[in-house]
Amino acid sequence: MAQKYKSVPVKPSEITPKDVYLSRRDFLKQMGIVTAGAALLAACSTDIPAEPSTNVQPDTAQSVDVSSEELTDYEAAINYNNYYEFTTDKEGVAKLAQDFKSDPWTVEVTGLVNNPKTYGVEDLLSGFTQEERIYRLRCVEAWSMVIPWNGFTLASLLKEVEPKSEAKYVRFETLLDENQMPGTKNRLYPWPYVEGLRLDEAMNDLTLMATGLYGEMLMPQNGAPFRLVVPWKYGFKSIKSIVKIELTDEEPLNFWQEIAPNEYGFYANVNPNVDHPRWSQASERRIGELSRRETLMFNGYAEEVAYLYEGMDLTKFY
Numbered sequence: 001m002a003q004k005y006k007s008v009p010v011k012p013s014e015i016t017p018k019d020v021y022l023s024r025r026d027f028l029k030q031m032g033i034v035t036a037g038a039a040l041l042a043a044c045s046t047d048i049p050a051e052p053s054t055n056v057q058p059d060t061a062q063s064v065d066v067s068s069e070e071l072t073d074y075e076a077a078i079n080y081n082n083y084y085e086f087t088t089d090k091e092g093v094a095k096l097a098q099d100f101k102s103d104p105w106t107v108e109v110t111g112l113v114n115n116p117k118t119y120g121v122e123d124l125l126s127g128f129t130q131e132e133r134i135y136r137l138r139c140v141e142a143w144s145m146v147i148p149w150n151g152f153t154l155a156s157l158l159k160e161v162e163p164k165s166e167a168k169y170v171r172f173e174t175l176l177d178e179n180q181m182p183g184t185k186n187r188l189y190p191w192p193y194v195e196g197l198r199l200d201e202a203m204n205d206l207t208l209m210a211t212g213l214y215g216e217m218l219m220p221q222n223g224a225p226f227r228l229v230v231p232w233k234y235g236f237k238s239i240k241s242i243v244k245i246e247l248t249d250e251e252p253l254n255f256w257q258e259i260a261p262n263e264y265g266f267y268a269n270v271n272p273n274v275d276h277p278r279w280s281q282a283s284e285r286r287i288g289e290l291s292r293r294e295t296l297m298f299n300g301y302a303e304e305v306a307y308l309y310e311g312m313d314l315t316k317f318y
């Protein structure tokens with residue numbers, strides 16, 4: 001399969017503009033752009049996904065006039081963070097998270113390792129080589145972005161703690177703090193948020209511990225101070241605000257698997273040929289574009305990661 005699927009590099013034109021991605025509210029102030037997007041969507045609504053995208057050229061914007069009602073719909077479409085600890089309302093996360101305390105912070109690295117260690121913020125920011133990585137982020141809900149992250153490879157951290165030979169998986173845990181995270185008072189969800197990777201996936205060079213995006217420190221709604229980014233997997237694998245990393249010999253049960261095992265698997269590799277039980281995964285809505293894109297095998301990172309799944313039947317749900 002490594003030869004069957006090729007990697008597709010992110011082109012500069014694919015990068016989700018910072019204003020679209022980060023400060024949705026500020027972006028709205030550029031009314032021309034916003035209204036143009038809304039107008040075009042209203043004009044050709046039949047084949048447009050429920051949540052329209054945004055990146056209409058400013059030139060076009062000048063010539064289009066729409067009402068403010070459409071603006072509201074448009075804002076609902078792009079005010080987008082998934083962070084259920086705050087709220088399930090994508091538009092509400094940024095505001096609820098604005099006072100989140102991400103410093104002081106510790107990340108405990110424990111379990112089947114020779115050198116367990118608890119890292120502070122400075123240890124992680126200065127102890128590992130910080131890089132910029134431009135990655136696609138493909139949510140299981142079939143929308144996507146392209147984001148320039150800052151961070152260091154998870155591999156560099158794992159090498160320092162030295163996984164034991166019995167270690168086969170890595171389990172990650174998000175902070176659970178009811179006082180700061182109002183969504184966690186909802187007992188219907190199995191808090192804390194947990195994710196997991198196979199150790200070889202965790203050691204892959206693409207797997208990033210993100211500390212920032214667009215050259216700035218991570219914002220709380222994006223998972224400050226440290227979050228995982230696993231670009232070939234659906235977005236829910238990219239767990240936010242990590243407090244604990246544990247090396248184990250058992251496959252961790254992740255948050256979404258626990259909630260709906262028939263809909264969310266452990267591997268959750270982006271795969272256009274395996275649909276979600278309730279929707280197709282063949283295409284996606286790229287934030288900033290008007291028409292849908294075809295979803296790429298392994299989100300376009302096959303060359304880097306297909307070897308990890310040799311022998312697995314990729315037509316099956318994992």
Ligand SMILES: Nc1nc2c(c(=O)[nH]1)N[C@H]1C(S)=C(S)[C@@H](COP(=O)(O)O)O[C@H]1N2
Nearest residue numbers: 081082083084139174193222235236238240
């Ligand atoms: N702790 C935690 N991590 C999380 C989530 C969450 O609800 N809680 N949502 C996930 C989902 S579904 C996606 S698509 C991405 C979204 O990341 P972004 O808001 O930075 O774009 O975060 C992932 N990490």
Ligand SMILES: [Mo]
Nearest residue numbers: 139140235236
């Ligand atoms: Mo997601």
